[in-house]
Amino acid sequence: MLILYNPPSSARRKPVMPLALLALGALMEGRHEYAIVDGNLDTNALETIDRHVRDGARMLGITVMPGPQLADAVPLCRELKRRHPGLTIIWGGYFPTQHWDVCLKSGFVDYVVRGHGEVVFQSLVDRLASGENPTDLAGLAYRQADGLPFSNPTAPIPHPDLMPEFPYQRIDVRRYARKSFMGRRTLAHHSSYGCPFFCNFCAVVNMVGGRWLAQSAERTANVARRLVTDYGADAVEFYDNNFFVHEARTVDFAERILDLGIGWWGDSRIDTLLRYSDRSWRLMRDSGLRMVFMGAESGSDETLKRMNKGGSASTDKTLAMAEKAREYGIVPEFSFVLGNPPDPEGDVRGTLEFIRKVKRVNPHTEIIMYVYTPVPLAGELYDQAKAEGFAFPETLDEWVSGDWQDFAQRRSAQIPWLDDPLRRHLRDFERVLSAYYPTITNPSLHGVRRFVLRAASAWRYHLGFYRYPYELRPLQRLLAYQRPETCGF
Ligand code: SF4
The missing domain is CATH 3.40.50.2300 (Response regulator)
Structure with a gap:
């Protein structure tokens, strides 16, 4: 057994x-x-x-x-x-x-x-x-x-369409249905493996080496239907590394679930979705796409290049995506990787300014901020990290020590090129930003609560004065603000 x-x-x-x-x-x-x-x-x-x-x-x-x-x-x-x-x-x-x-x-x-x-x-x-x-x-x-x-060398990635159906009967599926921005009973699926890009800060690259293999739209839609009919789901989150690689598959899937009336969520690249036609955007919206996670990564085109972000990623496209998503009422969830070597301070300050620009274009944009943590992938970023004295632990006990646990959650003090004042600046900015633009994904943050948070943080946000936002912390606690990167949506 x-x-x-x-x-x-x-x-x-x-x-x-x-x-x-x-x-x-x-x-x-x-x-x-x-x-x-x-x-x-x-x-x-x-x-x-x-x-x-x-x-x-x-x-x-x-x-x-x-x-x-x-x-x-x-x-x-x-x-x-x-x-x-x-x-x-x-x-x-x-x-x-x-x-x-x-x-x-x-x-x-x-x-x-x-x-x-x-x-x-x-x-x-x-x-x-x-x-x-x-x-x-x-x-x-x-x-x-x-x-x-x-x-041994890694094996070929199995095609997810050739894999058997999940044995849901082996778990108590209903216990996993959770309330989210997408619905009251959200369940999850994984409809594709991998990603065709090679961003050099991304652990997915080591897993799949640039391959993307997906279940057909028909099978993906059938899974969604089964989660709805057999387990009472009203929303589905797709934990694919990159759900939207193939426009025809997305459109086919959206058409097949139009009648389900669910909310759904997935992960994409900005440049990929910007190439989608207006008809595809309408279908995605009408089929219940509520929010899309996208790696915006940086407010600097030069850093995007250094990250080997590939495709045609650019800061202009990030702004265009914020605008496009606003037009269709779909929430863009942008993640940024801050503090990249060789100039972490310049990188942080530039990207924070850029985030302010994004919020001006689409105030509903969700911003997720991570501190750059190296992954063992050949490339300029990792080379620079090593040159700065960075090294991974050599034992599992070290990996589970406090500092490296923080590293794994991208909060680490183990990153030699990111000093404490810069880390604090980031945290302070995040606190002020989330008070001035309270997330729309938290249903308890509405009406008076939003107003109070915005009013309390407006002077800081407008003056760009983020330091010591001590008054905002208790307020956010009291008003049930949740950090999306740790609590989810
Ligand atoms: S596009 Fe996203 S998933 Fe793909 S390699 Fe880059 S960061 Fe990773």
Whole structure:
């Protein structure tokens, strides 16, 4: 028997369905006995897994993102290995894909499946179950006889249209329905893998190497329909890296769900959506597209170039997108990566000015600000980070220490080129901005509450005086402001 475990990802928001485990489970159906344990719902996952192992489970597969998931997975796996040395522990997901050697050096991770590893995972489980040696599998990293970690080349990405349907019956789907800006009962799906671009700050590139493979519009629409009819959803969030790559697929999907009356959300590039026709925009709006997440990244065209943002990304296009989305009543959610080397201060100040411009064009734009954190990808940004003295931890214990946990959530003090005053300036700006433009995605921030926040912050915003906004903090707490990047929409 096999256990698939999803470590808790955030205590502050209702969890999203464990899509990665459902994808793995789909390939296990009828092949291996398995159970899904979700640490977001099970507050004593260690004992639940322990029970399964005592009942005969021999393998544990875990999906691990940096941050809270890693912080949970490290002590849990160490303890399970101590209790059950014969248990085979397999890690997969963003973190192990990039830092597979650190995972294997821990001694309690036996195998790492790198990239989109559903098929590799299935082959690994097949081999282990039948006592065969799996070490020639593409996409697998393991410890060699001398104890040193070794990784085979990554495997091709499986086509999501060729993957079986998710075994929703294995989880209590209704427990994942959450209230969001899109609807009262929002559920999630993943309709495509990867992204055809190579931005050099983005962990997706290491996972997929520039490939994008998608389920057909028909299948994607059928999933949405099933979530509505079988599980009562009134909104769907698509956790694709880039949902909108192919205009014809988006349009076909939008047409197929017109009758559902749901709200939906996805992730795109600005330049891609700007190329869509007006008819496509109308269809997206009419089918319920409420908000789109887009990486605006920077207020400087030069930085966009350095990020290898690719395509035809530019600051003019970001402004054009803010305008276009306003025209169609769809909320653009722009993320920015600030503090990029080699001139983090200039970068921060320039981008903050640009954000003010964006807000003038479309005050409903949601702004998500992240501090630049390197990913191990060849390119000017990472090279400069290394030159400034940046180095990743070499052990999992270091990774789960306080500072590196902050790093994983892009709040770190581990970034040598970003000093404290600059970090504080960023935080202060964010506080003033979110008070002057209260998010429209938080239903409790309306009427008088909005007015109070705006009135209290107007002088600061107009004078560009963001320092020490102590008076705004209690006000925002009192009026239930939520940071979208930690609480979601
Ligand atoms: S377009 Fe977005 S998902 Fe694709 S590589 Fe760039 S940042 Fe990553």
